[in-house]
Amino acid sequence: MARLTMMRILRASDYRHMPWKNGGGETVEIAVSPDRATLADFDWRVSMATVASDGLFSSFPGIDRTISILEGAGMTLAIEGRPPKRLTVADPPLTFPADVHTSARLTDGPVTDLNVMTRRQTLKHRVRRLHVEGSLPVATSAREFIVFCHRGSLTLATEGVSATLHALDAAILVQPAALTLSADVASEAFLIEIMGP
Numbered sequence: 001m002a003r004l005t006m007m008r009i010l011r012a013s014d015y016r017h018m019p020w021k022n023g024g025g026e027t028v029e030i031a032v033s034p035d036r037a038t039l040a041d042f043d044w045r046v047s048m049a050t051v052a053s054d055g056l057f058s059s060f061p062g063i064d065r066t067i068s069i070l071e072g073a074g075m076t077l078a079i080e081g082r083p084p085k086r087l088t089v090a091d092p093p094l095t096f097p098a099d100v101h102t103s104a105r106l107t108d109g110p111v112t113d114l115n116v117m118t119r120r121q122t123l124k125h126r127v128r129r130l131h132v133e134g135s136l137p138v139a140t141s142a143r144e145f146i147v148f149c150h151r152g153s154l155t156l157a158t159e160g161v162s163a164t165l166h167a168l169d170a171a172i173l174v175q176p177a178a179l180t181l182s183a184d185v186a187s188e189a190f191l192i193e194i195m196g197p
Contacts, residue, residue, distance in 0.1 A: 072111030142193035152187025
């Protein structure tokens with residue numbers, strides 16, 4: 001893991017693999033705050049998981065979560081108090097409380113999702129999909145944010161510092177920072193903003 005001024009680079013090969021809270025699969029932890037926090041005491045957490053069968057989501061009391069589909073045909077989420085919602089790679093990220101009864105039904109085979117969670121009493125978050133081809137300035141007022149490179153390669157430049165992310169790499173940046181993303185070929189990324197309540 002390389003550390004740069006205002007920017008911490010996270011390489012996919014360094015991510016931590018751990019079992020789901022409910023034991024039903026494996027999650028790949030991209031980043032967590034504070035560092036090395038557990039599932040019981042994190043402030044925020046970004047992870048990937050492969051959902052290989054229909055079933056219940058783990059419950060996280062006091063947590064809000066956002067799910068985005070990275071690969072696969074998608075799944076339909078049954079979230080308590082809401083109508084069923086089909087989620088595919090083409091859909092915007094979906095935010096909902098992580099402590100309400102939620103189950104997933106796969107559309108056609110396994111999916112890989114991106115999962116962002118924040119502790120409701122202290123933080124909130126927003127997740128945006130970004131298509132990058134050429135240069136893209138990014139404006140955010142978040143106190144810190146994560147750029148996750150989904151497909152392709154991205155160069156991040158901020159305050160005289162730059163770094164390149166390849167597929168599934170990520171970077172954590174602390175505001176204030178003027179950020180520009182650039183890509184020679186069309187690339188896909190997620191901007192994850194972490195904010196106060």
